[in-house]
Amino acid sequence: MKRGKNYQEKFKLVDRSKLYDLSDAVETVKSTATAKFDETIEAHIRLGVDSRHADQQVRGAIVLPHGTGKTVKVLVFAKGDKATEATNAGADYVGAEDMVDKITKENWFDFDVVVATPDMMGVVGRLGRVLGPKGLMPNPKSGTVTFEVEKAVADIKAGKVEYRLDKTNIIHVPVGKASFDKDKLQENLNVLLEAIKKAKPASSKGTYFRSVTITSTMGPGIKINPAKI
Numbered sequence: 001m002k003r004g005k006n007y008q009e010k011f012k013l014v015d016r017s018k019l020y021d022l023s024d025a026v027e028t029v030k031s032t033a034t035a036k037f038d039e040t041i042e043a044h045i046r047l048g049v050d051s052r053h054a055d056q057q058v059r060g061a062i063v064l065p066h067g068t069g070k071t072v073k074v075l076v077f078a079k080g081d082k083a084t085e086a087t088n089a090g091a092d093y094v095g096a097e098d099m100v101d102k103i104t105k106e107n108w109f110d111f112d113v114v115v116a117t118p119d120m121m122g123v124v125g126r127l128g129r130v131l132g133p134k135g136l137m138p139n140p141k142s143g144t145v146t147f148e149v150e151k152a153v154a155d156i157k158a159g160k161v162e163y164r165l166d167k168t169n170i171i172h173v174p175v176g177k178a179s180f181d182k183d184k185l186q187e188n189l190n191v192l193l194e195a196i197k198k199a200k201p202a203s204s205k206g207t208y209f210r211s212v213t214i215t216s217t218m219g220p221g222i223k224i225n226p227a228k229i
Contacts, residue, residue: 010034010219019225025214026186032219033178038069039217041176041185043192046210051165055203058171059164061142062195066184067159069177070112074156075099077116077124077138082149086115089153100126109134115144115152163196169210171196178216189214193229 010032020028033039049056075093076086086094093099093111100123102108114131116124116138124131124138131137138144142162146152163171175188193212200208209226 014220014222016223019223019227021228022189022224023182023186025222025224026182026189028222029214029216029219030178030182030185032222033216035216035218037217039178039219040068040070040174041178041180041214041216043171043173043175043189044213044215044221045171045173045193045196046212047165047169047171047196047204048207048210049165049169049201049204051167051169053203056201057165058196058199058201059141059162060195060199061144061160061162062191063155064159064161064175064188065191066176066180066188068161068174069180070174072113072156073111074153075111075114076149076153077114077120078149079117079120082117082147086149086153089150090157091115091149091153096120096123100124103127103130109136111136113144113156114138115146115149115156117147117149118145121145161192163192175214197229 013032014028029041047058049058051057073092076091077096077099078086078094079096083094104127114136121138128137143152143155161173163173165171173192175192176185209229212224212226212229213221214224215221
């Protein structure tokens with residue numbers, strides 16, 4: 001694959017044969033983020049599990065101590081007092097059947113996270129075919145199906161991220177922006193890795209962290225030594 005001149009210059013900053021310590025990896029990824037916009041720093045973590053088996057799923061959500069650097073738009077499905085609570089907590093959109101109509105009839109997706117109270121899941125369930133493929137379906141495991149609407153919205157706005165395996169047994173999570181201080185990026189990454197470590201399925205055998213790579217939006221991947229996690 002042919003790469004542009006800028007990418008090739010960034011590529012020279014990375015030793016592809018090296019497994020970096022976490023601190024050095026964060027420093028290197030910041031040096032490769034030279035785009036004119038504030039690039040997102042992402043972690044890509046391949047685990048030694050098989051996502052085809054229910055007892056080897058790895059999924060959860062955490063609040064990154066320094067957030068993601070992204071302004072997240074939250075849609076809440078709730079009624080009555082819980083709808084008021086969601087609005088007061090800072091939700092960008094709050095509704096019920098009206099939001100279902102807006103999404104299905106107008107193809108409206110101007111939101112990043114969906115939260116729903118349990119009593120609204122019958123309504124939200126009608127959107128499974130459109131929200132599911134986009135990874136937007138509320139789920140109790142990620143804390144987005146709850147009556148604690150205020151806390152859910154506050155956590156998401158503060159930098160809550162969801163992690164889960166894809167079909168290739170890799171987890172992809174944003175951990176901040178290139179403009180973040182090195183220490184903040186490193187702390188966010190440490191918190192994420194610790195959460196994934198604690199989520200290790202009992203049925204998982206052998207090496208758990210197969211590979212850990214961080215990258216900026218426009219930069220090459222930097223491999224972290226998984227043995228030191």
